[in-house]
Amino acid sequence: MQRALGPFTISAIGFGCMNVSHGYLPRPDKQASIRVLNAALDAGYTHLDTAALYGFGANEEIVGEAVMHRRDEFVLASKCGLFRGPDGNRAIDGRPASIKAMCDAALARLRTEVIDLYYLHRLDRSVPIEESTGALAELVAAGKVRSIGLSEVSAATLRRAHAVHPIAAVQTEYSLWTRNPEIALLAACRELGTAFVAFSPLARGFLTGKLRDVSGLLSGDLRSAMPRFKAGTYAENLKLLDGMEEVAAEVGCTMAQLALAWMLAKGEHIVPIPGTTRIDHLQENFGAAQVRLPEHAVARLDSLINQHTVQGARYDAANQSDVDTEEFV
Numbered sequence: 059m060q061r062a063l064g065p066f067t068i069s070a071i072g073f074g075c076m077n078v079s080h081g082y083l084p085r086p087d088k089q090a091s092i093r094v095l096n097a098a099l100d101a102g103y104t105h106l107d108t109a110a111l112y113g114f115g116a117n118e119e120i121v122g123e124a125v126m127h128r129r130d131e132f133v134l135a136s137k138c139g140l141f142r143g144p145d146g147n148r149a150i151d152g153r154p155a156s157i158k159a160m161c162d163a164a165l166a167r168l169r170t171e172v173i174d175l176y177y178l179h180r181l182d183r184s185v186p187i188e189e190s191t192g193a194l195a196e197l198v199a200a201g202k203v204r205s206i207g208l209s210e211v212s213a214a215t216l217r218r219a220h221a222v223h224p225i226a227a228v229q230t231e232y233s234l235w236t237r238n239p240e241i242a243l244l245a246a247c248r249e250l251g252t253a254f255v256a257f258s259p260l261a262r263g264f265l266t267g268k269l270r271d272v273s274g275l276l277s278g279d280l281r282s283a284m285p286r287f288k289a290g291t292y293a294e295n296l297k298l299l300d301g302m303e304e305v306a307a308e309v310g311c312t313m314a315q316l317a318l319a320w321m322l323a324k325g326e327h328i329v330p331i332p333g334t335t336r337i338d339h340l341q342e343n344f345g346a347a348q349v350r351l352p353e354h355a356v357a358r359l360d361s362l363i364n365q366h367t368v369q370g371a372r373y374d375a376a377n378q379s380d381v382d383t384e385e386f387v
Contacts, residue, residue, distance in 0.1 A: 064226025072105030074333030079113035152182025154193035317348035
């Protein structure tokens, strides 16, 4: 199965590279990361997604070292506008000069002459989106970027940006337990011909059914600060998986494959990008494209796990303030 990503045709399921150097713990060493990235290409993934934020540049460096000798086998996506600030913490910067400088640095780290899809990772509320989009458009004109995207934005912001330059893709968290894009963004993307790239489509491990105990999350694992992963809240959410496990058994697939197949069934413009540090898991995830869900299975999943049945907010207050996505009332 293939899908459109702006001007490109890609595998229906892409590979999120973040895990190999950012976000979750424990992390693999560099050689293990290189093996995983090459295994993804071997398995058939043709869309790799990284960002300047991940490992504060380390992720782009690993991708550059690992797979640029296979550059013609995949569409390369990366992101700017969210990086290490002067104080050592992450900072949002959507100023045109900063975007252009970040792109040059990314090209060097990635060991490539052009990035196929370059996202603004977060909306900089101090900079009009038209200015940030204009800078990305200038990178396209300069031949450094082939298409542009936005991450964690609202439908209104997408429309403003799209009026400046066609937006090939919007990337936002979406899964059975994070339904915010269904408020307005999925429809806006469909209307504008913009691909919707879903990160964390397996709910950061929750929907695989394999993460049953969050007490073992290591300090520094970003999930440990997320409201839904607090012990009591997570225990309540685990009860939702019983019905999902039954559906997976009926369909004849794993729970991870079921979650990804549900997403693929939600729209032909949707591209999930699960990430993993394990080769068996990336192969399992890729197999979800072969799963065909009957309509009654999709409906049952919709009723089991949604914004009404899931407990806990997606982000804490500080991280929530960084995103421009619509929220349920």
